[in-house]
Amino acid sequence: MMLLAAIQWHTFFFLLFSLLTCGFALAVVFSSNVVRMAFFLTISLGAAAGLFFLAGAEFVGAMQFMIYVGGTLVLLIFGVMLTAHERFISMKTKAGEWVMAAFLGGGLFLLLVRATLMVPQWNAPNLQRDQVAQSEVHDSAAIGAAVSAYRADSLPSSSAPPAAAVPAGKSVYLLPFEIVSVHLLVVLIGAGYLARAKKRNPGNAWQA
């Protein structure tokens, strides 16, 4: 009983989900069967969604499920099944590819670690028991406000209504969001253009 009471359950579940994420990401790397890789990737991404849920960011977690697990991976597996030839079913990786991948992956990993530790608030994780209760606020209103009107991280401190909708120098995320959306649309149209049937007969186009 004493041992159970001493466990920080948030830390426990964080470690559990991180281990799932990292373990299955490694399984993706070391597996040689494409469909199994896709399955392991699903679990890895799903566990990442679990990390978001643990942090109280349910909207982001559900988004992770919707886009990566539900959408992209189903399409990926669909593509794999349609194009499954013998050489893709069990892939052999050459030594040179291993070295290259290790070099690139390691470099990216170091960059990420460096970038993570540069945020000053994240340097010292000392979670106090009474602070844990804050994650009771499971809310996505701040995300909506940040897209259209206000960023929660740049609120003026006084409680008086501000003069302008967006204070100077603190833009909302509407424009970046729109740019990304248009970019995705262009990618979709381009993919459709590339994938459509090449042979065309002007007389009866619908048979192409």
Added chain:
Amino acid sequence: MAEFINSRLISTLLGWFNVDALPADHWLGFVLAGLVHTVLVIHVVAVGALVFIWMERKVSGRIQDRLGPTRVGGKFGWLQTLADGLKLITKEDITPANADALLFKLAPYVSFAASFAGYLALPFSDGWVGHQVNCGIFFIIAIVGMEVFGVILAGYASGSKWSLFGGMREAAQVVSYEVPMGMCVLIPVVICGSMDLITIGQMQAGFFTNWILFHDPFAFVVFWVYFTCATASVNRAPFDLAEAESELVAGFHTEYSGLRWSFFFMAEYGSMFLVSGLAAILFFGGWNGPIPIFGPEILNLAYTDAEIAAGTFRLGGYIANLAGCVNFIGKAVTGVTVMMWIRWTLPRLRIDQVMTTCLKYCVPLGAVCFVGVVGWQWAQLWSPNDLHPQQARISVRERGLIDRPVRTEGMARRAEVVKKAAWAGSVPVQAGETR
């Protein structure tokens, strides 16, 4: 619930043995509360499947002018599913030689887990929900889409052509039908301005005219589109191409036997109840009955906002919630029954007809209705819903901010965000206040 278990139940028990009371945030209460929720939801899926499989047999029998099961368990054959279950358990668990053994064994669990996880955010009555997710509807739609993954894996891993065809049909069908289904779900969200299923339910309290189904003609039409898409997305006839017996032996579960096979069916019946329950909350008032017997209009037993905020317990309020739960389950079971009725009435569509129904009918209908509902809201046309002027919904939606005492620092911060945004003219904060 965790606080209740800690500060009432366990502390009272400990008090009898002269031991100090537990603090309200002790881990034991949270673990017990979690177990209670999980066991309850597992029983909704498992017992639900028992009842629905028996019901499917009876409904199909009656529709085909037969009796259906009559003997097992005395009258009406109501223990038939138990006999089926015993038969399935005793069957041999076979893995084909060609199969990818790991994925073959995992696929039924993936399907079942996806169907089961959706119940986490499905409210059964006002506040009776495993976990109140702020974007509950989005969460459920995302999770329901995962079920197809188990089916595709099963189709691929079986190492059989029939299974592969079934899996690919399922993938094409479900991925296509998610588009119109998302559009239909968006309409109640747009009307209510919230993705929280509890808030959407609370906005439909009162007489049945408050249901979103009757908000305007477009919302009425879109329910039928939603139900069609929901039937297709849970792979039920007439959209059951993934297991078309006449063409594909049994589709994706050709190679499965025994308990693994039954997991797919538990998942199917679980998903049927899930999407029907979602329809009940989004369009049919959720746990609110057609006549508000327990509401302030007649008996005035249900919890008031202030009581919900303070977390008080009252027998009348509990009974009102229980009646709400019965209401909700009744509506969801009605939806499941209609799905069975459709299954035994309509013939199976061809794959091109399935795609035509989705892309040429459901998607345009959904899009037109979406525009229609937005236009109806914008023009502020007449509606039977009494929360109709959009401003009135905000008093329901933001009542957590307006009425409840601010409990944590994070909550205060959120209140500040919404208030400031209201000043900036994007989110109106109180009922009656104009933009």
